[in-house]
Amino acid sequence: MSTGISANRLEILQIADAVAREKNIEKEIVIASMEHALQKAARSRYGSEHDIRAKIDAKTGEMTLLRCTTVVDDAYLENEARPFSMATDLMLEDALKRDPEAFVGKVYDEVLPPLEFGRVAAQTAKQVINHEVREAERERQHEEFKDRVGEIINGVVKRVEYGNIVVDLGRAEGVIRRNEAIPRENLHQGDRVRSYIFDVRREAKGPQIFLSRAKPEFMVRLFAQEVPEVYEGVIEIKAAARDPGSRAKIAVMSHESSIDPVGACVGMRGARVQAVVGELQGEKIDIIPWSPDEATFIVNALQPAEVTKVVMDPDEGRVEVVVSENQLSLAIGRRGQNVRLASQLTGWQIDIMTEAEESERRQKEFAARTQLFMNALDADEMMAQLLATEGFETIDEIAYVDLGELAYIEGLNEEIAEELQARAVEHLEKIAAEQDAKRRELGVQDDLLTAPGVTLAMAVALGEQGVKSLEDFAGLTGEDLRGWFETKNGERVREPGLLDAFNLTAEQADAMILQARITAGWIEAPAEEASEAADEEEALEDAATEVS
DSSP: OHHHTTTTHHHHHHHHHHHHHTTTTOHHHHHHHHHHHHHHHHHHHHOOEEEEEEEOOOOOOOOEEEEEEEEHHHHHHHHOOOOTTTTTTEEHHHHHOOTOOOOOTTTEEEEEOOOOOHHHHHHHHHHHHHHHHHHHHHHHHHHHHGGGOOOOEEEEEEETTTEEEEEESSEEEEEGGGGOOTTTOOOTTTOOEEEEEEEEEEEETTEEEEEEEESSSHHHHHHHHHHHHHHHEEEEEEEEEEEEEEEEEEEEEESTSSOOOOHHHEEEHHHHHHHHHHTTTTOEEEEEEOSSHHHHHHHEEEEEEEESSEEEETTTEEEEEEGGGGGHHHHHHHHGGGHHHHHHHHHHEEEEEEEHHHHHHHHHHHHHHHHHHHHHHTTOHHHHHHHHHOOOOHHHHHSSSSSSHTTTSOOOOOHHHHHHHHHHHHHHHHHHHHHHHHHHHHHGGGGGGTTTTOOHHHHHHHHTTTTOOOHHHHHHHHHHHHHHEEEEEEEEEEEEOOOOGGGGGHHHHHHHHHHHHHHHOOOOSOOOGGHHHHHHHHHHHHHHHHHH
């Protein structure tokens, strides 16, 4: 490049053309970088305090150096917030002596003689040009690839560094990081490779194009290439989950009833799915029908295992799936792979149990309720079992159920029902007294109990975890009360809440915090919502009775 600086006019344009073609950038950008290089060299020669500008004619290649002086006045200098410089500024009164048409901001050019470049100056000019051309090339790469995120791109492996694969994309380079490559896939220099562009970022060393062969989206895009119905939108891939290099699941649905989505993705004799499997290094792919009914979708997602029963808990995002003993290992899969992929596919936390385990759990729950009723109501085992069989789960339910409903149970009469309710109320009052004493011992303030929905049992639980006043409670969130989910190492893990044991719904928890903030005077309930707030408070009190 140093020879280009001292070359004749024709060579200057030829060099600019060659660099522009090689780097795939505009010729004007190359010429501008040459002008900057000339300016830097000239300022080194004449002094950096001068305003020196270089111009290269894009048609003739003629180079011109100009020393510029700008007409200024005191007001101009104050606005510009810079000191007066004799090298670059000319006061208006002095300019008018030489030029009656002078005005503030007018620039006078003085043509300087051509520069003779020494070795150091030429090297500096070369560095300036290289730097600016490289920046222009990076900007062009970023602009070209930023809108291609989500596409599959072909490239050639350029080199492999510590498990990271650098891919030549033709006019740029991309990188497949170790965790975005398919495990046990050996790619070598010169291999052709297809990958998914998932991110393009501007970084100090230039735009970084991040590629992946491990993301589920890569598999989805491959199906769009192999299955015309997917590409055209007739078949939609609703969800996908992968254990790269081993196994994957995709959920598909058809927007046309006459087309079988699973069959279309599999293809004649499995040709379409095998094309994708081949690209993914033999990864086994389960293609399942998507269903708007979440229970059905979960059952489908656990294929090839057969499911006996599904019990869903929407508030917790969990589902219990019951299978027969001979289907257990199939449902779980090798190292939990099948249930893990099904969980990722559906977005539900899936717990697998056998019919025997479910039966044993239900028996334990029945025995626990029976024992609770025997202890709290001083009832015999037969009476306690009768109540548990009728669906009663807590002492509160017995204490506050309609007396006629209790007396209606076969084997009971109104007199026995009244006695059971009296014992239930007495037991609850005893528990309440114990809880109130415990609450005071923990230092929980009385104002916490003024928060709608907060029971004595909740106050004790909160006090044990450092929440001891209405102000403390109002500063929490609904998730703090009922728990939340976090993704750790690819697994969805639940973090327990302060009131985890009370099984609050999201609506109940959020409403309790909102009402606490209103009670604490932090916010005001809108006038038009006053009646709704009253209803909400009443609902919270009812809910608190149920969960206490």
